[in-house]
Amino acid sequence: MSRDTLMWRIAPPILRTARRPQRVVERNAIVYRRTPMVLISGFFEPLFYLLSIRIGFGALIGDVDFAGRSIDYAQFVAPALMASSAMNGAVYDSTMNIYFKLRYSKTYDAMLASPLGAADVALGEIMWAMLRGFIYSVSFLVCLVVLGMAESWWVLAALPACMLIGLAFAAVGMALTTYMRSWADFDWVPAVTLPLFLFSATFYPLSSYGDFGWIVELSPLYHGAALVRGVSLGIATWGMVAHVAVLSALAATGLSVAARRVETLLLK
């Protein structure tokens, strides 16, 4: 990472101590090179989601108003599902997997005995979760195209948006995982992600929530879904800048908390 870029200057201090997080990514890539099925299985989730809309919901519901336009329901809901899938992938990878490496397999202890530091571990793991999420998002996009649900080239812009969602949720997921004390604590993960999935203006527009819209706006996935929806439809608004800002802030906070916690837990 070049040390004079803007990203570098606004990065939280602990992350500036990272030297080669890409080695952590490399380690994970070797593990997955041997189990490619995990990546192939990523195709099924979006395929089933999209089929369910294509077959039933779309015809049942008709058009929806979004950003002053009337759009097809499938066009409204597909980007939100893509955003949710990016969230799920990132959360899955950054919780159970990281907990196991942190508490049981001592993978990080071995890394920390080398020149790698806590920031490399945190940044590397989160980069990996983001990368895996990216592969799932590509699968999602392929399914969209195959099912004839992609309207324009703008859907490609959904990929970087989904990467940002992956980064934000992986960072927060890893940060929270460092506080988990037993496997039972992971029961809270779906207790958080399921309501986010259902109530982030995923299936119906923000206006449907009436006076409670502000609660929906607290959901990070709301910002993710709105961002993906906006870019897929080729709509640019100031609100999208806010969505990017919210997700970036979450990513930065999650990353620095995760790095600090790895330091506290393993370098004592």
Place this chain on the structure above:
Amino acid sequence: MKRFGDFEAVKGIDIDVSPGESFGFLGPNGAGKSSTMRMIAAVSPVSEGVLRIFGLDPAHDGSAIRNRLGVVPQADNLDGELTPLDNLIIYGRYFDIPRSECIARARELLDFVQLSDRSAGRVDSLSGGMKRRLTIARGLMNRPEMLLLDEPTTGLDPQARHVLWDRLYRLKQQGVTLVLTTHYMDEAEQLCDRLVVMDAGRIAAEGSPRELITRYSTREVLELRFGAGQNADQESSLIGIGERLEVLADRVLVYADDGEAALREVHNRGLQPESSLVRRSSLEDVFLRLTGRSLEE
């Protein structure tokens, strides 16, 4: 010094290790050996005092220090998701060594630790001794100037221990600085040029194994067993034999330069131990003398 909350694991130690030397920390569990090793490995901050490794301060140059160190931790932390060969290759990559070089070194080191035929299997299928050897090979991937070994042979069977000692002896001959902890006297005698005896976070004595034995013990030791519960009762009748007596639960140790002469004197006094044994003094005796406790209690 190392503190964990109110507990002082390492109270105060003062040592210097020179390049090429083989240095040991001998002491029972809880003496502060592992805490000391973690501080030297630059993965545990020093609570108080001065620590320099290669002349560098671990608080500021931890990464640069670790770049020149090899570490063999007490608990096995091999990567169970990777093969033995990949364990070595990726570890080399953590040091930014080019991939092709990592592969070459990994093959060479697997050969050195006699694991070439196990390079592709699962790490979990290796025996305890093999895992420890693989961990040593991993610690050598960056061609370290100093290798830190925390209890390298604890939990291994005698044959596995001898294989390991042989490999470590070769490294020593190649000029690698070895720093190790152990609670086995024979291991310290075999591998260490110089050692410190640690007890309750402090250094009780320092020197070469020979020096320590000469300084704190006699040339020979006579071990007498009088049967369960009777060892303490015999103390008064043994006074005056040898230089010093040590009464343990299961035996009495008589420290004397001539063990056979001491045994004759025991028989002359009409005492009938169930069994007797004359042996050379070991570091165990040094430890007993210094702390009043046995090492492997």
